[in-house]
Amino acid sequence: MALIVQKYGGTSVGNPERIKAVAQRVAKYHAQGHQLVVVVSAMSGETNRLIALAKEIQSQPDPRELDVIASTGEQVTIGLTAMALQALGLKARSYTGAQVRILTDSAHTKARILAIDEQRMRADLNAGHIVVVAGFQGVDEAGNITTLGRGGSDTTGVALAAALKADECQIFTDVDGVYTTDPRIVPEARRLERITFEEMLELASLGSKVLQIRSVEFAGKYKVKLRVLSSFSDENSGTLITYEDEKTMEQPIISGIAFNRDEAKITVLGVPDKPGIAYQILGAVADANIDVDVIVQNIGHEGLTDFSFTVNRNEYDKTMQLLQNSVKPKVQARDVIGDRKIAKVSLVGVGMRSHVGIASKMFKTLADESINIQMISTSEIKISVIIDEKYMELAVRALHRAFDLDQVSA
Amino acid sequence: MALIVQKYGGTSVGNPERIKAVAQRVAKYHAQGHQLVVVVSAMSGETNRLIALAKEIQSQPDPRELDVIASTGEQVTIGLTAMALQALGLKARSYTGAQVRILTDSAHTKARILAIDEQRMRADLNAGHIVVVAGFQGVDEAGNITTLGRGGSDTTGVALAAALKADECQIFTDVDGVYTTDPRIVPEARRLERITFEEMLELASLGSKVLQIRSVEFAGKYKVKLRVLSSFSDENSGTLITYEDEKTMEQPIISGIAFNRDEAKITVLGVPDKPGIAYQILGAVADANIDVDVIVQNIGHEGLTDFSFTVNRNEYDKTMQLLQNSVKPKVQARDVIGDRKIAKVSLVGVGMRSHVGIASKMFKTLADESINIQMISTSEIKISVIIDEKYMELAVRALHRAFDLDQVSA
Numbered sequence: 001m002a003l004i005v006q007k008y009g010g011t012s013v014g015n016p017e018r019i020k021a022v023a024q025r026v027a028k029y030h031a032q033g034h035q036l037v038v039v040v041s042a043m044s045g046e047t048n049r050l051i052a053l054a055k056e057i058q059s060q061p062d063p064r065e066l067d068v069i070a071s072t073g074e075q076v077t078i079g080l081t082a083m084a085l086q087a088l089g090l091k092a093r094s095y096t097g098a099q100v101r102i103l104t105d106s107a108h109t110k111a112r113i114l115a116i117d118e119q120r121m122r123a124d125l126n127a128g129h130i131v132v133v134a135g136f137q138g139v140d141e142a143g144n145i146t147t148l149g150r151g152g153s154d155t156t157g158v159a160l161a162a163a164l165k166a167d168e169c170q171i172f173t174d175v176d177g178v179y180t181t182d183p184r185i186v187p188e189a190r191r192l193e194r195i196t197f198e199e200m201l202e203l204a205s206l207g208s209k210v211l212q213i214r215s216v217e218f219a220g221k222y223k224v225k226l227r228v229l230s231s232f233s234d235e236n237s238g239t240l241i242t243y244e245d246e247k248t249m250e251q252p253i254i255s256g257i258a259f260n261r262d263e264a265k266i267t268v269l270g271v272p273d274k275p276g277i278a279y280q281i282l283g284a285v286a287d288a289n290i291d292v293d294v295i296v297q298n299i300g301h302e303g304l305t306d307f308s309f310t311v312n313r314n315e316y317d318k319t320m321q322l323l324q325n326s327v328k329p330k331v332q333a334r335d336v337i338g339d340r341k342i343a344k345v346s347l348v349g350v351g352m353r354s355h356v357g358i359a360s361k362m363f364k365t366l367a368d369e370s371i372n373i374q375m376i377s378t379s380e381i382k383i384s385v386i387i388d389e390k391y392m393e394l395a396v397r398a399l400h401r402a403f404d405l406d407q408v409s410a
Numbered sequence: 411m412a413l414i415v416q417k418y419g420g421t422s423v424g425n426p427e428r429i430k431a432v433a434q435r436v437a438k439y440h441a442q443g444h445q446l447v448v449v450v451s452a453m454s455g456e457t458n459r460l461i462a463l464a465k466e467i468q469s470q471p472d473p474r475e476l477d478v479i480a481s482t483g484e485q486v487t488i489g490l491t492a493m494a495l496q497a498l499g500l501k502a503r504s505y506t507g508a509q510v511r512i513l514t515d516s517a518h519t520k521a522r523i524l525a526i527d528e529q530r531m532r533a534d535l536n537a538g539h540i541v542v543v544a545g546f547q548g549v550d551e552a553g554n555i556t557t558l559g560r561g562g563s564d565t566t567g568v569a570l571a572a573a574l575k576a577d578e579c580q581i582f583t584d585v586d587g588v589y590t591t592d593p594r595i596v597p598e599a600r601r602l603e604r605i606t607f608e609e610m611l612e613l614a615s616l617g618s619k620v621l622q623i624r625s626v627e628f629a630g631k632y633k634v635k636l637r638v639l640s641s642f643s644d645e646n647s648g649t650l651i652t653y654e655d656e657k658t659m660e661q662p663i664i665s666g667i668a669f670n671r672d673e674a675k676i677t678v679l680g681v682p683d684k685p686g687i688a689y690q691i692l693g694a695v696a697d698a699n700i701d702v703d704v705i706v707q708n709i710g711h712e713g714l715t716d717f718s719f720t721v722n723r724n725e726y727d728k729t730m731q732l733l734q735n736s737v738k739p740k741v742q743a744r745d746v747i748g749d750r751k752i753a754k755v756s757l758v759g760v761g762m763r764s765h766v767g768i769a770s771k772m773f774k775t776l777a778d779e780s781i782n783i784q785m786i787s788t789s790e791i792k793i794s795v796i797i798d799e800k801y802m803e804l805a806v807r808a809l810h811r812a813f814d815l816d817q818v819s820a
Contacts, residue, residue: 087467
């Protein structure tokens with residue numbers, strides 16, 4: 001008998017029929033003798049409806065009151081889910097974030113979980129109940145309702161699993177696992193049986209939108225065994241996210257290829273190559289609340305260097321304006337240039353740590369397709385390149401083939 | 411500066427525009443220097459929508475889970491109302507029933523308020539905030555969400571006013587006060603400036619659906635000054651519900667005429683006139699969960715008497731069946747007869763305590779219109795008659811005229 005936390009997203013609980021299907025699935029696990037805590041999101045579309053309602057009243061809704069309103073979405077789902085379980089003859093009981101109690105800080109609409117009281121859930125589980133908990137929400141020290149921000153239900157699931165020391169946290173979603181890359185671009189893309197925590201982090205942040213990055217970080221911190229599964233099919237056991245010390249077999253060198261065309265690149269040309277320049281440029285960008293992703297600076301020549309970075313494409317104009325007007329004169333740059341038609345393609349795999357030649361193989365593959373590389377950035381388990389947007393699919397397909405990702409490795 | 415609790419029902423907060431109008435009205439009172447606690451219902455239609463959703467999952471929804479779901483209706487409204495007040499530049503803060511904390515018993519879907527912690531509201535009021543509280547809901551000792559049942563928002567308003575020792579509890583509704591009778595039947599019906607608590611109780615229970623009877627009882631218990639006002643017009647100050655010791659002027663003899671055609675009458679004929687008979691008949695009816703309204707038993711003759719009562723018309727068939735099959739043989743009644751085409755018309759007024767001749771004037775008025783009286787029942791401040799349904803409007807109009815209810819009395 002295991003203690004399992006299952007999380008079902010908005011699509012999985014999108015209407016009464018689907019909620020009944022979720023109950024059927026939970027019942028199946030329960031019949032196998034497992035104890036179950038079920039975390040649910042708001043029915044799909046509900047959170048947007050509530051936020052739109054709030055904006056009809058106040059164009060910039062007050063964060064505290066917005067949380068009061070938005071949190072009702074999950075509250076409805078927990079009641080419906082508990083009822084659906086009861087309709088199958090099971091004992092079930094719902095809890096809001098405040099009832100659990102999921103204590104958070106007071107950062108409304110983007111609160112962070114501080115502590116979870118697991119006593120009440122534990123008592124219910126021991127009494128044979130299935131516990132249904134609202135995702136995405138909590139309560140602060142003063143009793144105010146908070147929400148964790150978009151995707152927060154994944155985090156709730158992981159946090160509950162950590163607090164309860166659950167055997168596994170299963171995230172049910174509309175895909176059946178983590179793939180080597182997006183099957184819409186590479187039909188041969190293959191589901192990974194397992195992936196390491198670090199790889200998952202890189203893939204998540206690079207655009208494989210299976211799990212919220214924050215929930216993966218949380219899982220890593222508490223070593224929660226995390227599994228991504230399809231809520232619409234029973235065909236396979238999804239993808240298990242592992243921690244390195246659990247590895248029992250050789251990891252494949254490369255796990256997957258992530259890509260993203262939401263970014264734009266900007267280069268500050270000919271800035272003095274001296275301490276403080278990176279800060280003078282990026283500090284101004286950060287002060288304007290603009291998120292930066294890739295940052296590249298190569299060695300300088302004759303006292304000058306070029307500084308490049310990428311931002312979200314929506315913030316390209318704003319960033320260019322800021323750099324032209326305030327930063328360029330201050331850092332005495334020669335010019336600021338940019339391009340919004342770029343894509344980022346990344347190879348991810350813990351295996352690359354111990355395998356030389358991955359980068360060169362990547363660059364050769366792209367060269368063979370006559371794809372020019374504009375920027376390169378690397379980490380321990382990832383190599384990212386910035387290329388012209390129009391070659392993105394071609395690059396992903398070529399790399400997927402070159403690294404044999406469609407082959408199941410031992 | 412007064413402390414005022416205002417309650418706005420579902421129609422008053424039915425859409426974002428109306429919520430903004432409520433905020434405007436609250437702001438007006440605030441500008442006059444008053445401290446305000448605003449109780450709101452769910453937006454009209456919302457509670458029904460949520461209950462229908464629950465019934466799609468479970469035909470007999472679990473009461474605990476139904477409360478979890480239904481309580482979200484008011485939770486959305488409090489957030490929107492607080493935002494609307496903030497949009498006017500006011501400080502406002504919303505609270506769910508659990509947050510206040512409105513402690514109730516655990517009778518889900520029909521909980522009763524046990525205690526209210528007014529500290530948090532008081533602190534907010536003293537800090538210049540307008541406090542917005544969800545009506546209809548509370549929390550039990552174990553932290554479960556409860557609801558007070560339909561119309562419970564009125565009760566919330568009154569209970570908060572009692573806990574805060576508010577100067578006045580204002581119930582904003584879609585009518586502008588309590589009338590001498592229904593203006594749809596008697597166009598000359600007049601709004602009452604004030605009415606006593608006891609009269610209000612009699613009028614409410616008799617079908618003048620302005621206030622929930624439970625909230626009036628609650629108000630009486632704690633002597634809460636209650637005022638019914640229109641949320642769509644500022645033309646008048648509604649109707650104030652007073653307590654007898656506050657009366658500064660002579661009460662009019664009759665305050666109003668209530669009527670009701672939702673009932674049916676049943677008579678058990680020729681039962682032995684001996685102790686225990688009333689119980690044998692009504693005990694069986696109560697055991698079947700059938701509510702009884704008027705009960706009349708006259709003196710017997712030759713050891714036999716007739717026993718009459720009224721029930722809701724929907725339960726007429728069920729009651730007749732019960733009486734014919736189980737009660738009649740047991741009490742050895744001669745027969746059981748009934749009539750569903752009846753109406754109840756009641757004169758209400760504390761003044762009738764000290765004025766003889768009210769009853770006879772009532773009966774004469776009906777006789778002058780050739781209306782036969784089938785049953786009569788009286789209390790200290792009320793005389794009810796059961797008549798043929800088809801004469802109901804005629805009776806109400808004749809009585810309204812006979813008792814000069816269209817004239818403003820000093």
